[in-house]
Amino acid sequence: YAPLSEVDPEVQNIIDKETWRQYSGLELIASENLTSRATMEANGSILTNKYSEGLPNARYYGGNEWIDELEILCRKRALEAFHLDPAKWGVNVQPYSGSTANFAALTALLQPQDRLMGLGLPDGGHLTHGYYTAKKKMTASSIYFQSLPYGLDPQTQLIDYEALARQARIFKPRLVICGASAYPRDWDYASLRKTADEHGAYLMADIAHTSGLVAAQELADPFQYCDVVTTTTHKTLRGPRAGLIFFRKDGDNHKDLEKRVNDAVFPACQGGPHNNTIAGIATSLLQASQPSWKAYAKQVVKNAQALAAELVKNGYKLQTGGTDNHLVLWDLRPLGLTGSKVEKVGDLLGITINKNAVSGDASAQVPGGIRLGTSALTSRNMLEDDVRVVADFLHRSVQLSLLLQKEAGSKLLKDFVRVATTETEGKVGAQKV
Numbered sequence: 001y002a003p004l005s006e007v008d009p010e011v012q013n014i015i016d017k018e019t020w021r022q023y024s025g026l027e028l029i030a031s032e033n034l035t036s037r038a039t040m041e042a043n044g045s046i047l048t049n050k051y052s053e054g055l056p057n058a059r060y061y062g063g064n065e066w067i068d069e070l071e072i073l074c075r076k077r078a079l080e081a082f083h084l085d086p087a088k089w090g091v092n093v094q095p096y097s098g099s100t101a102n103f104a105a106l107t108a109l110l111q112p113q114d115r116l117m118g119l120g121l122p123d124g125g126h127l128t129h130g131y132y133t134a135k136k137k138m139t140a141s142s143i144y145f146q147s148l149p150y151g152l153d154p155q156t157q158l159i160d161y162e163a164l165a166r167q168a169r170i171f172k173p174r175l176v177i178c179g180a181s182a183y184p185r186d187w188d189y190a191s192l193r194k195t196a197d198e199h200g201a202y203l204m205a206d207i208a209h210t211s212g213l214v215a216a217q218e219l220a221d222p223f224q225y226c227d228v229v230t231t232t233t234h235k236t237l238r239g240p241r242a243g244l245i246f247f248r249k250d251g252d253n254h255k256d257l258e259k260r261v262n263d264a265v266f267p268a269c270q271g272g273p274h275n276n277t278i279a280g281i282a283t284s285l286l287q288a289s290q291p292s293w294k295a296y297a298k299q300v301v302k303n304a305q306a307l308a309a310e311l312v313k314n315g316y317k318l319q320t321g322g323t324d325n326h327l328v329l330w331d332l333r334p335l336g337l338t339g340s341k342v343e344k345v346g347d348l349l350g351i352t353i354n355k356n357a358v359s360g361d362a363s364a365q366v367p368g369g370i371r372l373g374t375s376a377l378t379s380r381n382m383l384e385d386d387v388r389v390v391a392d393f394l395h396r397s398v399q400l401s402l403l404l405q406k407e408a409g410s411k412l413l414k415d416f417v418r419v420a421t422t423e424t425e426g427k428v429g430a431q432k433v
């Protein structure tokens with residue numbers, strides 16, 4: 001029962017350093033957030049000790065009385081958080097992550113080598129939506145299924161729904177996937193439903209990025225149109241790292257969907273559920289069902305819009321010119337900078353961002369932009385005025401990146417890196433977290 005700091009000071013020290021990095025820096029990664037203390041307590045609890053393969057009241061191990069209660073509670077809260085009628089929707093809360101949730105959903109909906117269409121990765125889609133390159137089928141979603149990506153209108157940088165419908169008439173998909181990792185606008189689910197129906201295809205939304213905003217009803221409702229909705233729980237939803245799969249139960253098309261989804265999660269794709277994580281999900285869903293959640297989600301969007309407006313005011317180019325959700329895609333190509341350079345400079349300055357492909361990039365390996373998100377800043381109670389200050393820091397980081405690019409290999413660059421690195425180390429050393 002000795003604490004971590006006694007049993008393993010080396011790991012404790014790494015946790016302390018990471019804690020300081022998270023507390024002292026500005027977290028702008030759009031897929032990250034800061035979970036509540038309550039969620040982390042549940043996630044770090046004794047529930048990690050228990051095996052519970054199967055579903056509530058149908059387990060392959062004994063001793064699951066309380067685990068059953070927990071999973072039933074988590075499912076109930078998931079349906080409540082997304083305003084779903086339990087007669088029409090069910091949910092599986094066992095997926096270990098968004099990727100496993102997606103693969104389990106594909107396993108439930110498709111036969112091997114069936115056809116699916118998802119937003120292409122360079123246009124903001126996720127790897128698990130069928131991504132492959134000219135050289136390689138590198139994701140399970142393209143290895144085990146036939147995949148055709150749809151994309152953005154090069155002029156508007158919005159999803160080209162008409163082109164998608166035309167592609168679908170030739171490709172005849174069995175599944176259309178919507179949702180993205182880097183798309184700053186909302187989705188036209190009605191149009192996607194129409195296209196899916198033309199081919200008797202399923203429609204699945206992966207709302208990993210936006211689920212916290214969907215729960216708050218700040219974005220269009222995918223549940224109105226989709227057969228299956230998947231999400232991660234750790235992005236805008238602010239929970240532990242995991243996934244959820246929602247499935248429709250009503251209508252002829254969905255008769256056995258519940259069984260197919262549950263069987264796809266276990267035993268097809270996973271073993272025993274991570275009960276400590278399910279407890280963390282339940283706690284975060286409780287928080288996402290409270291009236292204060294709506295205010296949080298509204299503020300996330302307002303902050304993203306304030307950030308976007310400030311960058312535009314400074315003359316920068318954003319994909320689609322702004323945002324409807326929590327993220328901003330900043331196109332650095334007009335400045336002659338790559339996303340990776342600005343990401344590195346950000347690291348030295350304590351501003352955490354990630355390089356990201358922007359529409360029209362020649363290669364996804366050398367992304368021409370960066371992705372910014374406001375979920376974590378908003379969890380720290382930042383408002384629009386604070387975010388405008390952050391936009392100014394970003395503006396200065398980019399100007400610094402330009403200067404350093406010009407001075408590549410020079411003493412100025414080396415000195416800067418040395419000072420920035422020593423400063424960071426100094427802070428970590430000086431501060432007992």
Ligand code: PLP
Nearest residue numbers: 031097098099126180181208232
């Ligand atoms: N789906 C989308 C849209 C994502 O953006 C991500 C992760 O960034 C995932 C799925 C995968 O989630 P995970 O990293 O939990 O496997």
